[in-house]
Amino acid sequence: MKKLILVMAALLLAVPGAIAAEKEMKVGFVYVSPIGDAGWSYAHDQARLALEAMDGVSTSYVEAVQEGPDSERVMLNMARKGYDVIFATSFGYMDPMLKVAKQFPKVTFMHCSGFKLAPNMGNYFGRMYQARYLSGMVAGAMTRSNTLGYVAAFPIPEVIRGINAFALGAQSVNPKVRVRVVWTKTWYDPATEKEAAKSLLDVGADVIAQHQDSPGPQEAAEEKGVYSIGYNTDMSAFAPKAHLTAPIWNWAPFYKEVVDQVRKGTWKSQSTWSGIKEGIVDLAPFGPMVPKAVQDKVLAKKKELVGGKDDLFSGPIKDQSGKIQVAAGKTASDSELLGMKYFVQGVVGTLQ
Amino acid sequence: MTRFRVYKRQEPLGWGSCLVFLGAVAVSLLVSGLLLSIQGKPAFRGILLLIQSAFFSSWAVEDCLIKAVPIFLCSLGVSIAFRLQIWNIGAEGQYAMGAIGATWMALKFGHLPGLILLPAMFMAAAILGAVWGFIPALFKVRLRANEIIVTLMLNYIGILFLDYLVYGPWKDPASFGFPMTKEFPPAAVVGAIGTTRLNWGLLVCIVTGVAFWIFFKYTRLGFELRASGENPRAARYARIPYSGLVLLVMSLSGMLAGWAGLLEASASLNRLQPSIMAGYGYTAIVVAWLSQLNPLVIGIASFLLAGLRVGLETLQLDLQVPAAFGAILEGLILLTVLAGGFFSRYEIRRRGAAPALARPQDKQHP
Numbered sequence: 001m002k003k004l005i006l007v008m009a010a011l012l013l014a015v016p017g018a019i020a021a022e023k024e025m026k027v028g029f030v031y032v033s034p035i036g037d038a039g040w041s042y043a044h045d046q047a048r049l050a051l052e053a054m055d056g057v058s059t060s061y062v063e064a065v066q067e068g069p070d071s072e073r074v075m076l077n078m079a080r081k082g083y084d085v086i087f088a089t090s091f092g093y094m095d096p097m098l099k100v101a102k103q104f105p106k107v108t109f110m111h112c113s114g115f116k117l118a119p120n121m122g123n124y125f126g127r128m129y130q131a132r133y134l135s136g137m138v139a140g141a142m143t144r145s146n147t148l149g150y151v152a153a154f155p156i157p158e159v160i161r162g163i164n165a166f167a168l169g170a171q172s173v174n175p176k177v178r179v180r181v182v183w184t185k186t187w188y189d190p191a192t193e194k195e196a197a198k199s200l201l202d203v204g205a206d207v208i209a210q211h212q213d214s215p216g217p218q219e220a221a222e223e224k225g226v227y228s229i230g231y232n233t234d235m236s237a238f239a240p241k242a243h244l245t246a247p248i249w250n251w252a253p254f255y256k257e258v259v260d261q262v263r264k265g266t267w268k269s270q271s272t273w274s275g276i277k278e279g280i281v282d283l284a285p286f287g288p289m290v291p292k293a294v295q296d297k298v299l300a301k302k303k304e305l306v307g308g309k310d311d312l313f314s315g316p317i318k319d320q321s322g323k324i325q326v327a328a329g330k331t332a333s334d335s336e337l338l339g340m341k342y343f344v345q346g347v348v349g350t351l352q
Numbered sequence: 353m354t355r356f357r358v359y360k361r362q363e364p365l366g367w368g369s370c371l372v373f374l375g376a377v378a379v380s381l382l383v384s385g386l387l388l389s390i391q392g393k394p395a396f397r398g399i400l401l402l403i404q405s406a407f408f409s410s411w412a413v414e415d416c417l418i419k420a421v422p423i424f425l426c427s428l429g430v431s432i433a434f435r436l437q438i439w440n441i442g443a444e445g446q447y448a449m450g451a452i453g454a455t456w457m458a459l460k461f462g463h464l465p466g467l468i469l470l471p472a473m474f475m476a477a478a479i480l481g482a483v484w485g486f487i488p489a490l491f492k493v494r495l496r497a498n499e500i501i502v503t504l505m506l507n508y509i510g511i512l513f514l515d516y517l518v519y520g521p522w523k524d525p526a527s528f529g530f531p532m533t534k535e536f537p538p539a540a541v542v543g544a545i546g547t548t549r550l551n552w553g554l555l556v557c558i559v560t561g562v563a564f565w566i567f568f569k570y571t572r573l574g575f576e577l578r579a580s581g582e583n584p585r586a587a588r589y590a591r592i593p594y595s596g597l598v599l600l601v602m603s604l605s606g607m608l609a610g611w612a613g614l615l616e617a618s619a620s621l622n623r624l625q626p627s628i629m630a631g632y633g634y635t636a637i638v639v640a641w642l643s644q645l646n647p648l649v650i651g652i653a654s655f656l657l658a659g660l661r662v663g664l665e666t667l668q669l670d671l672q673v674p675a676a677f678g679a680i681l682e683g684l685i686l687l688t689v690l691a692g693g694f695f696s697r698y699e700i701r702r703r704g705a706a707p708a709l710a711r712p713q714d715k716q717h718p
Contacts, residue, residue, distance in 0.1 A: 034675055062668045064675035067627035069620040073415055074665050080411065081669070091530055092627050115528060155519065157529040185515070339528050352519070 025085065025263055027051055028078035029061035030071060032090035033188040039213025040187070040249075043232050044089045044112075047251035051259055067092025072099060079104040085262050087255070088112065091156075097121060108262045113158065115338070117269050124254065127275030128158075129165035129337070130305050131247030133312045134283050134298050135229045136169025138244050139207040140177045141294040142227050143170075148179045149200025151193055151210040151217045155183060155351050157340045159211050162247075164344045165312060166209055166229075171346055173297065180205055181349030190214035197221065207244070218243060227289070234284035246284040254280050273334065276305045313337060318345045358698050369696035376692030380685040387680065393671050401670055406663030414549050418620070419658035421553045422447070422612040424651055426636035428557075428564055429608030431645040433485075433601045435568070436581040438492070440602060442503025443609040444633025445510030446484040450610025451617040452514055453480035455533055455624040458540035458617075459522065466539035473540060473614055481610020482603040484510060489602035493595040499602075511629055518624055532625035542619040553615035560608060561647045577601065609633060642689055660685065 029048050031041040041063060052059045062074050071093045078086050079100055085108045088097050094114035101109040101121040109121040117123060139148050148170055153159050167179040180203060182196045194216030197208050201224050209229040210217040215238035221228035222239035230236070230246030254274070261267035274280050283302065286295050305312075313332035319325050319342040326332050332340075343351065385395035406412055426443040433440035453476035461469055488502035518531040526534075542551050568574040580587035580594055587594055612632060617624050639657060643649035664678035 028669070060669050060672055062665050062675075065665075066630050068625070068630070069418070069616070070630070070665075073419075073662065074669075076411075077666060077669065092625070095622070154531070155529075156531070160529075341529055 023056070023084075023263075025057045025259055026081075026083045027057060027059045027085045027087070027259060028075075028083040029059065030065050030074055030078075030086070030088040030090075030093060031061060031063040032065060032067065032092070033213055034064050035061075036188070036213065038215050038230075038235050038238065039232050041089065041213065043249040044087070044251055046233075047255045050252035051255055054256065054259065056263075057259060065093075068096065072096035075100045075109075076103075079107045084108065085110065085259055091158075094123075108258075108267055110258060115271070117271065119269055122267075122269045122272070124272040124274075125158075126249065126280040127273060127310075128247055128249070128281050129161050130276045130310065130312065131281040131283050132162045132165040133169035133172075134302055134305075135209065135245055135247045136166035136171075137173050137298050137301060138286070138290060138294060139166070139209060139227070139229055140170030140172070140174035141297070142244060142290065143174065143177060143207050145204045145206045146174065146176045146178060147203070147205045148177060149197065149203075149205030149208045150179050150181045150349075151196045151200065151208065151212065152181050152183050152349075153187055153211040154185055157338060160343065160351070161337055161340045162211060163347060164340065167344055167347050168312060168317075173294075177346065179347045179349075181343070181347060183349075183352075184212065186212060188213045190216040193217050194220045198224075201226065208242075215239070230284065236284070236287060240287075241289075242287075244287050244290055248282050248284050250279055250282050254278070275310070276302065277308055319343060320345060320347060355703055356700050357703050359701050361697055361699050369693075372692045372696050373689060376688040377685060380681070380688040383684055383688075384681045387677070388671075388673065391673065391677075393673060398667060398671055398673070402660075402663040402667050404663075405666035406659035411549075412659070412662065415662045416655055416659040417550055417554060419662060420651075420654040421551075421557055422616050422630075422632045423635055423639060423658060424557045424654040425560065425612035425615070426609045426632050427639040427643070427650050427654055428560060428647060429605040429612075430636050431640040431643070431647070431650060432564070432608070433605040434581075434640055434645055436577055436597055436601050437584070438489070438598055438601060439500045440485065440488075440503050440605050441500050441637065442484065442488060442506050442633070443605070443636045444629070444631070445503070445507035446481040446606035446609035447613040447616075447633050448507075448510040448514045448629060449484040449606075449613070450477035450481040451613030451624055451628055452510075452517065453477040453610065454540075454614035454617050455517075455522070455536075458536045459533060462537040462540060464539065469539045470542065473618065474611065477610040477614035478607040479610075481606040481608070481613065483606070484610075485602035485604075485606025486599060489599045493598050507633070514624070514629070515626055518626060522624065524623075533623045535623050536618060540618060541622055542615060551615070551619035553619050556611060556615065557651070560611075561651055564647045573600075609636075638686055642686065642693075644693075657682075 033039060033041045035041050035045045048059050048061060051057050065071050065074050067090060075086055075097055087110045089112040091113045094111055094116050097109050097111050098116050098118055098121060101118045105120050111123045113125045114123045150163055152163060163181060170177045180200055182200055184192050184196045186192050193212045193214050197217035197220035200208060206226040208217050208221040210231050213232060215235050218228045218230055218235050218239035221242040227244050228239050228242040229244055233248050235246055236243040276282060311331060313326060315326035315330045316324055316328040317326040325342055381399050385399050388398045389395040426447060430440050430443050454473040457473040457476045484506055488499045488506060491497035491502050492499045518533060522533045524532055524534040542553055544551050568578060576592045577597055580592050580597055584594055616628050621628060639650060639653045643653045660682060667673055668675060
């Protein structure tokens with residue numbers, strides 16, 4: 001009995017002490033696709049695991065959450081269950097998140113790839129186009145047919161910007177190059193995406209790039225014996241002979257920073273759009289088939305970007321019809337980049 | 353030679369079928385628990401968590417009711433067609449067309465007051481949904497085209513039409529190129545009931561459910577429908593206008609799915625966007641069958657299925673089981689309940705043994 005009282009007393013003393021020291025942070029993630037083993041959600045989940053390793057932070061997630069009403073309920077449940085920070089990593093979660101954020105002013109909400117803000121809701125994204133440009137340089141140097149294939153997801157500015165950056169990067173080393181685009185209208189559908197890649201191979205593409213989360217296009221390139229550029233994470237395991245490199249996401253440093261800021265009370269609602277300089281996007285290691293000279297050229301360009309010089313969308317840039325979109329001597333502004341609705345010259349395909 | 357044979361039950365099981373249902377659910381939960389423990393997750397806690405977060409927390413019932421609304425309406429819709437043995441697989445497309453109709457009104461006449469705008473949206477959703485049901489019905493009665501194929505194909509056309517609109521003419525210029533329409537004006541939003549998150553779509557469900565029940569129970573047309581469904585040939589001999597009935601049920605079926613689309617667009621999303629297509633049209637087919645086409649049971653089944661999906665999210669969040677586990681569990685429950693349905697209609701007896709509750713005249717046909 002005495003022992004029991006002692007234990008109880010110890011517990012009573014210990015609990016307030018623990019709270020005073022540092023509150024355990026609960027961080028929730030909402031993913032649009034299954035975590036899988038290579039794609040968009042996988043990249044975010046790798047960063048979640050990095051958070052989990054931090055002291056006093058526990059994390060959880062719900063995967064394959066439909067955009068729309070389902071996502072609102074998932075975020076509501078996280079807020080109700082006392083999560084301190086909620087990351088939602090798909091564009092369609094924006095409005096639902098805004099609704100939930102208004103009901104839970106003490107919870108910090110972070111939305112990836114959107115544009116709406118609230119006092120307790122920030123948004124963030126990365127300048128993936130920088131890494132896309134670099135991967136385009138690799139593709140442009142490696143192609144023999146001067147035809148690059150791009151398996152594209154949805155005709156939205158993020159994807160269009162990526163295709164344009166890829167094309168400009170390729171043209172910077174090989175002016176004759178053409179980028180052929182096929183839309184799958186999917187984010188994750190391995191079979192459809194593989195078929196789309198095959199259709200590009202049939203019209204003579206010998207480097208396949210992609211925007212979706214499945215390694216389907218990589219496999220198609222590997223089977224045909226041509227080259228490929230991955231996306232999201234290093235996809236070389238799926239296509240060891242084809243995979244030249246990949247523009248990849250590295251969310252961990254940013255997520256750690258956000259959680260730290262929230263814990264210290266210094267977090268502020270803002271839009272973050274950082275790039276290769278901050279390390280949020282990067283280029284996966286080169287495959288052994290990429291010659292040293294090409295690697296050096298790409299790395300030199302990367303060094304410029306890391307140094308803060310981003311002239312990738314500097315004029316003159318013409319669209320498919322030949323109309324000047326960015327005048328000579330000018331560089332596209334962030335809002336022009338974020339709302340991009342045209343293909344640059346050298347891209348073969350429609351925006352439908 | 354086996355010693356057991358399957359016999360068709362001569363008397364309906366009545367309350368026994370309720371027991372069979374509960375038994376089936378118990379079996380599937382048991383297997384799910386087993387699957388959980390194989391993954392190294394706490395099985396008992398997991399199942400408890402699933403049930404608790406689906407039905408026994410303060411907000412769970414609200415969440416489930418919200419989610420059940422579109423499932424119920426689509427399911428009620430297809431069940432009308434199924435009564436006539438017309439296999440409407442097209443609720444998904446009819447749902448899309450309903451959402452399109454409602455959005456059209458909301459965007460075009462957004463300046464009108466809600467009292468005019470909302471009925472107009474209901475009309476437009478009903479008409480477009482009904483047309484999407486009427487077309488395959490017409491193909492069936494005129495050209496004898498198989499309605500399963502035609503409704504299925506029309507799903508793709510409906511969904512692609514929706515995509516075309518939100519990527520093209522209806523895209524909100526302020527959406528940074530993302531496929532979505534402008535937000536509906538407040539007058540075009542089916543509002544919340546009091547301070548809850550529930551919306552008045554729930555009332556639509558109750559009214560249509562009751563209307564459906566009265567229609568089949570007390571009207572001549574309803575009787576004709578049931579009779580024709582059970583025996584189309586006999587119905588023709590009785591001069592029941594079978595073709596007319598096919599056109600009618602398919603239109604009604606489409607109308608209800610259309611309203612589900614309207615409610616999702618207006619009350620849940622406040623706009624039209626591709627993510628409105630959540631597969632309710634296909635879920636509806638399963639729910640309708642599970643419920644043996646009875647509107648009250650459809651209501652209960654929609655609620656339970658919604659609860660299952662809500663509970664699975666919590667299971668994911670708290671135990672970090674993969675989303676695919678949810679799909680497996682759902683499939684497991686549907687499968688065992690359907691298999692359980694077998695036991696309510698048939699019994700397994702020893703050869704030659706007297707049937708349970710046998711009436712005297714049955715003994716002449718062992």
